[in-house]
Amino acid sequence: MPDMRCVGVTVSGLALVTGLCGSSASAGPWARDAGSVFTSFQISAEEAPFDVSVGLWEPETYLSAYAELGLGRSLTLGADIGQGDTSRQAVGFLRYTLSPPDATWQYAVDAGLGARQVGEAEPHRLVRLGASLGRGFGEGGDAWYMPLRHDGGWVNLDITALYDLELEEPILQAEGTTGFSLTDRASLTFSVKAEQWPGSDPLVTGSSSFVFQILDNTHLRLGGRGALAGSNVVGLTLSVWQEF
Template identity: 30%
Template sequence: MGFIFVIIGLLLAAQQGAAGPWPRERGQVFTAQGGNFLLSDGAQLPVHYDPTFYAEYGLTELMTVGLDYHTADQGRIHTGFAFLSFPLGDTDARDRYAASLGYGARIDEYSPLEWMVRGGFSWGRGLDNGWLAIDTTASYGTVDQSFRPKADFTWGHHLNDRWTVSLQLQTGEGYSDDYYAKISPAISFALNEEYRVSIGAVQGLTGDQGSALKVELWRTHTFGRKELRALFGE
């Protein structure tokens, strides 16, 4: 099964919903939720069911706020962050840069509630009908008292207005002081102007090298002026 997913990864690619260094438009909301299914035999680390929820909102033209929830370590650890991201440098340049700051908590069934801070840095470059991006973060917990880095490397390509393919390499440090790497290929397609489905795979390159089918539902909605006035009293 793992071999099949590697072949799929070479043929396709999968896009993550996060905007990276590109801020959301003012009033635009983006959400992504999903998880892994059809796990290969023995898949536990670094690939498991891994349900996730991610949201972004364009607070201003240059400021994006959001929520990020995910699980780790076979679903034993739950982590959630509220974050703020903003561009660095020229927002019209070919190479884009952004920074982010986050505050959240981690729940571990074997440990007390742990408050966390997270800093991030992103780089991206627009290509003909696609993009390249590197998103890095480092988190610090009040109980763990360790900085744990994470880096995602993404290539994407728009086949047309409806279909997009990309390939992402995800790396980082786990909570057992081990390092992980996994490749996540997929293809996404637009159901309509608001909803998009991403279907692909995730293949562990470390640990037990397990694999799974990955499915996510994305929604992008832009509030109109009347809706913004109702929210902010403008």
């Protein structure tokens, strides 16, 4: 999925973090400046490894759009919309950042409303509640715990509950993301996401992405992901991020 004021991130990394922390899967706790806009458009495709190995490439695709608008006073308005082969979902939310802009650790809570439709069934109403925390860090890579040299980065955790008012059951999601700014224009991200959907086993997926700035305010993201538990699918994602 870059967000403002990751304390400790270098100047070159800050612009990228402004969009990354607000990517489609991961909102992050950083408040956007008043009038600042971020958008993300993504397509993903998933398939079982066995089917890929025998040439049966008929992946399940998912299209999504994500947007954030800074309202000022630590408030950010967001929207997350997606459509797959069998389901559609749209959620709007308002995030409030609890920590000061210059705090090392950033904390935020959010709430919103939405709807989800599966097949031709009637849409189900959703209520969203969420919480996020994150921080930025400076350049490094010589320490034993750093996997690569970098010019700064960030780490954040997003926890979201979507309560289905018709089923009277929650959809639970938690995602942790770490990003490293490699140059003024390139970055790497790594994330792990855990999900619990009504009537399904828990699902855990891991993903990594390469992000490259193609224009002043435009980034292209190419990623891969695979299920770690609850499934056996692998997939690819392609995103375009734009800031205004």
